Amino acid sequence: MSIKSSSTRYGSVAIAIHWLTALMIVGLFATGLLAAAQVDPAAKLALLRAHLPLGAGVLLLTLLRIVWWLVADRHPALPADQPNWQKLTARAVHFSLYAVVLVTASSGIATIILSGALPAIVGSATLPNLETVLPRAVHGITTRLMLGLLALHIGAALYHQFIRRDRLLSRMGVGAA
Numbered sequence: 027m028s029i030k031s032s033s034t035r036y037g038s039v040a041i042a043i044h045w046l047t048a049l050m051i052v053g054l055f056a057t058g059l060l061a062a063a064q065v066d067p068a069a070k071l072a073l074l075r076a077h078l079p080l081g082a083g084v085l086l087l088t089l090l091r092i093v094w095w096l097v098a099d100r101h102p103a104l105p106a107d108q109p110n111w112q113k114l115t116a117r118a119v120h121f122s123l124y125a126v127v128l129v130t131a132s133s134g135i136a137t138i139i140l141s142g143a144l145p146a147i148v149g150s151a152t153l154p155n156l157e158t159v160l161p162r163a164v165h166g167i168t169t170r171l172m173l174g175l176l177a178l179h180i181g182a183a184l185y186h187q188f189i190r191r192d193r194l195l196s197r198m199g200v201g202a203a
């Protein structure tokens with residue numbers, strides 16, 4: 027498989043970044059929701075110590091992905107017989123996913139810095155109340171927005187795979203072409 031995408035399928039770099047990001051986002055939702063619901067400060071801190079590097083990793087992978095598309099790679103074309111409204115919706119959802127991941131990761135970092143939580147994360151200080159800073163509220167809202175976009179994104183992939191049966195998932199490395 028070529029490292030760059032062709033007109034009909036994604037290249038190995040785009041596929042690796044896509045699935046690694048997907049896996050890390052599952053871990054981020056698990057650790058983020060558990061941390062937010064946690065009342066025991068030590069358990070909350072342990073969850074955040076797993077959440078933060080994952081979030082920073084997703085931010086770096088997303089920036090890498092954007093640079094990769096801008097300087098080195100081109101998206102494969104969407105199936106020619108697909109209605110225009112579906113092509114436009116797919117582009118809008120993909121663009122919104124990039125935007126929402128960037129805002130979510132940035133608001134998470136801003137929450138840690140502005141609430142003064144960094145000494146607790148890297149040292150032994152007590153974790154302050156994170157709810158007092160505005161980026162914490164932004165983080166809560168954008169993660170819900172991301173869930174909605176992911177539902178559309180995954181729903182569209184399943185529609186292609188099982189209703190249109192055009193094997194679109196194989197372009198992203200799943201199953202035979």
Ligand code: HEM
Nearest residue numbers: 054055058059061062078081082084130131134135166169
């Ligand atoms: C795309 C990346 C990320 C996703 C999908 C994500 C997801 C989540 C979710 C679902 C929550 C629970 C929110 C709620 O229930 O209100 C959360 C909380 C949180 N996240 Fe993230 N997060 C990401 C990146 C980051 C980053 C980069 C940081 C900081 C470096 C961060 C710091 C936090 C903090 C401090 C909380 C609050 C936990 C609490 O209230 O106890 N997140 N995150």
